[in-house]
Amino acid sequence: MILAKVIGHVVATQKCDELxxxxxxxIAALDDEQQLIKDKTWVAVDSVGAGLxxxxxxxxxxxxxxxxxxxxxxxxxxxxxxxxx
Amino acid sequence: MILAKVIGHVVATQKCDELxxxxxxxIAALDDEQQLIKDKTWVAVDSVGAGLxxxxxxxxxxxxxxxxxxxxxxxxxxxxxxxxx
Amino acid sequence: MILAKVIGHVVATQKCDELxxxxxxxIAALDDEQQLIKDKTWVAVDSVGAGLxxxxxxxxxxxxxxxxxxxxxxxxxxxxxxxxx
Amino acid sequence: MILAKVIGHVVATQKCDELxxxxxxxIAALDDEQQLIKDKTWVAVDSVGAGLxxxxxxxxxxxxxxxxxxxxxxxxxxxxxxxxx
Amino acid sequence: MILAKVIGHVVATQKCDELxxxxxxxIAALDDEQQLIKDKTWVAVDSVGAGLxxxxxxxxxxxxxxxxxxxxxxxxxxxxxxxxx
Numbered sequence: 001m002i003l004a005k006v007i008g009h010v011v012a013t014q015k016c017d018e019l020x021x022x023x024x025x026x027i028a029a030l031d032d033e034q035q036l037i038k039d040k041t042w043v044a045v046d047s048v049g050a051g052l053x054x055x056x057x058x059x060x061x062x063x064x065x066x067x068x069x070x071x072x073x074x075x076x077x078x079x080x081x082x083x084x085x
Numbered sequence: 086m087i088l089a090k091v092i093g094h095v096v097a098t099q100k101c102d103e104l105x106x107x108x109x110x111x112i113a114a115l116d117d118e119q120q121l122i123k124d125k126t127w128v129a130v131d132s133v134g135a136g137l138x139x140x141x142x143x144x145x146x147x148x149x150x151x152x153x154x155x156x157x158x159x160x161x162x163x164x165x166x167x168x169x170x
Numbered sequence: 171m172i173l174a175k176v177i178g179h180v181v182a183t184q185k186c187d188e189l190x191x192x193x194x195x196x197i198a199a200l201d202d203e204q205q206l207i208k209d210k211t212w213v214a215v216d217s218v219g220a221g222l223x224x225x226x227x228x229x230x231x232x233x234x235x236x237x238x239x240x241x242x243x244x245x246x247x248x249x250x251x252x253x254x255x
Numbered sequence: 256m257i258l259a260k261v262i263g264h265v266v267a268t269q270k271c272d273e274l275x276x277x278x279x280x281x282i283a284a285l286d287d288e289q290q291l292i293k294d295k296t297w298v299a300v301d302s303v304g305a306g307l308x309x310x311x312x313x314x315x316x317x318x319x320x321x322x323x324x325x326x327x328x329x330x331x332x333x334x335x336x337x338x339x340x
Numbered sequence: 341m342i343l344a345k346v347i348g349h350v351v352a353t354q355k356c357d358e359l360x361x362x363x364x365x366x367i368a369a370l371d372d373e374q375q376l377i378k379d380k381t382w383v384a385v386d387s388v389g390a391g392l393x394x395x396x397x398x399x400x401x402x403x404x405x406x407x408x409x410x411x412x413x414x415x416x417x418x419x420x421x422x423x424x425x
Contacts, residue, residue: 001298001327008168015161016132031294039116043086047271072086076270083263093253100246101217124201128171157171178423185416186387209371213341242341256383256412286379302356331355338348
């Protein structure tokens with residue numbers, strides 16, 4: 001999973017069945033200083049009620065839920081990052 | 086999923102069974118200014134009726150539909166992208 | 171899937187069961203001008219009878235066929251690429 | 256799998272069901288001299304009891320355990336790396 | 341799959357169940373001149389009895405064997421690479 005920031009959303013009426021009813025969030029990857037990385041932007045399905053500017057965990061690989069396809073997803077809202085290298 | 090643009094298509098008569106009857110779209114990834122990224126071009130199966138120059142969502146990882154292999158696919162046609170970093 | 175060119179093959183007698191009887195093709199990714207990209211070379215299982223110098227579609231992610239593991243595969247031979255950006 | 260170092264952890268109360276009860280470790284990839292690589296940081300679920308500053312093996316692709324989705328995981332604690340190129 | 345060279349191994353006593361009894365090989369990706377690529381080193385499970393300095397095929401994506409998770413694996417020992425671009 002990567003640390004990312006919600007920076008917007010996407011509107012799409014014509015979509016495949018698996019995405020129906022999904023909230024499509026625009027998320028940008030964060031570097032080690034928690035700044036947005038240029039051109040590292042994806043669209044992920046929200047599964048935790050994330051809002052604009054939230055720091056989130058995103059599973060960039062596809063996820064498989066009980067044999068059904070699930071798209072790239074926001075899987076957690078991050079409150080704190082403890083870093084001690 | 087990534088934001089991409091349909092920039093063409095591919096003709097292939099000799100193909101594996103899973104691709105038979107599929108529309109093979111040439112898609113190019115978009116950067117944060119919605120410009121095409123050089124050499125970030127893929128071929129994806131259309132599953133939503135996308136046309137040339139449409140902005141689309143593409144699942145770059147393979148998708149699994151009920152135990153059957155599904156190739157890289159265009160999964161939505163994008164109408165609007167709201168970006169507020 | 172990516173556009174690639176068959177540039178050779180690999181001989182391997184000691185291999186895992188899933189690869190037995192497979193033709194192992196050396197394939198190189200093509201850039202937007204259809205030139206080979208340096209150091210973007212992979213080995214893919216042939217599933218369509220591709221030959222040396224053919225332009226092919228390759229599924230770089232692993233594919234899953236009815237619950238069995240399938241390696242990275244050449245999934246189509248490309249006859250024409252129509253590009254209109 | 257990649258060689259990585261545990262450099263912190265992440266706190267997230269709002270998360271998807273699959274992550275409940277999981278320890279979310281911040282891990283950074285190591286280069287060939289075992290130094291941290293800048294901006295190659297991920298969040299992985301601990302499955303072996305790894306602690307801060309441990310060298311670990313991380314499966315960066317998603318793992319599938321008996322049909323259930325499992326996030327990116329720390330799968331081993333490394334004691335020694337023998338390198339002879 | 342990628343062409344890689346076995347350049348060492350990793351010792352890890354504390355590991356997840358799926359890795360028990362596995363030989364953990366340190367492998368480095370090869371470029372088009374068959375030289376090691378800097379910082380493209382992974383750890384892969386041996387499934388073919390590969391030894392130090394062998395040229396091997398490695399499936400870098402995860403493999404799925406009959407519903408069970410299998411880590412990144414060495415899937416063949418390469419004897420010859422024929423390259424004709």
